[in-house]
Amino acid sequence: EQAEAFDPDIIVSGYSAYPREVEFDRIQAAADAVDAYHLADIAHITGLVAAGVHQSPVGVADFVTGSTHKTIRAGRGGIIMCDEEYADDIDASVFPGAQGGPLMHNVAGKAVGFAEALEPEFEAYARQVIDNAAALGDRLQEHGFSLVSDGTDNHLVLVDLRESHPDTPGGVAEEALEEIGIVLNKNTVPGETRSAFNPSGIRAGTPALTTRGFDEGACRRVADVIARVVDSPDDDEITREAAAEVEALCADYPLYDGDAAITDIE
Ligand SMILES: Cc1ncc(COP(=O)(O)O)c(C=O)c1O
Known part of the structure; x- marks a missing residue:
């Protein structure tokens, strides 16, 4: 049509x-x-x-x-x-x-x-990227966040903050999370009621986490940290605890550890 x-x-x-x-x-x-x-x-x-x-x-x-x-x-x-x-x-x-x-x-x-x-490990990686995005999205939903389309089939989740966090635009969430070491970005959502420069959503993807070896359990921990920080972006104590949790997660899944990131997934 x-x-x-x-x-x-x-x-x-x-x-x-x-x-x-x-x-x-x-x-x-x-x-x-x-x-x-x-x-x-x-x-x-x-x-x-x-x-x-x-x-x-x-x-x-x-x-x-x-x-x-x-x-x-x-x-x-x-x-x-x-x-x-x-x-x-x-x-x-x-x-x-x-x-x-x-x-x-x-x-x-x-x-x-x-x-x-071309290696079989790459297919395992790509499947894990999707499973991790599903785990991240499911856990965010458990914390009361709304996902655009109610979930994900691929590597990313798009969160619409308007219902759960009406006073927290995507940019505020993005900055609070960057402060503690989680990088994602503010994003417009369908039917955006703010603007492209001050949008109401955040977008998070799992390809880089999966390369580090993050599995579903680790992605749920990431969702827990995101929820805590976005619930209270101005709370210094929560910020300190969340930064420590991110550091612990990164220590559990180091960036450079030979090819362990791929073999762990298998
Ligand atoms: C749909 C789409 N097309 C094209 C691009 C451009 O990609 P790049 O210049 O990083 O290859 C992007 C960037 O994210 C995108 O989302």
Whole structure:
């Protein structure tokens, strides 16, 4: 209905804060119905698609763009995939023009990340990312937080603070949490009643925690800390206790510990 109403030349499917599985074939059907191109922007979920834990738009959409450094853990960059008929035009639009000389160190970083993504451990990692997001979201709900769409199918949770914490905009929560070592970001929510600069939600993802080896239990501990701090962002004693808990969690799951992060998941 929307495609027919707008009659677009191109439909873009892909989102920065969407916690559910994207049904690329349905969007393709809408594009086909109005003779529009379909570009699937899988920036966030490239790794989940590569691991086979999210449906793939490759072979469905006309164009697929992805990030190489989010859920797929390679050097920073982008990927464009397309049907053969568009390949020469895409290549010509990238170089010369948008892209200059290659950054060879980053090409190496991408090669290493892609090689890792071909290993069976990467599928285990991607599944754990999703299980961890579910655990984080469930525990936040137990603490009275509202999740947009009431849960998550992927690597992120989007929390709408308006009902549970009407006097705490997302930015206040973001800053209070950053203070104690938890990094997430303020985010608009559907039907936003504040503004894009002062939004009512927070968005949290699990790919980096999972790389450290966090499991569901650890993610529930993270949710407990988030809840305590967002409930009382100005309470110094709670801030001190929460910072100590974050430090303890990080000590339990050190960033650099050989390849233990992946093998722990198995
Ligand atoms: C939907 C979407 N597309 C594209 C991008 C750009 O990604 P990057 O420039 O990090 O590859 C983002 C960033 O988060 C995104 O959310």
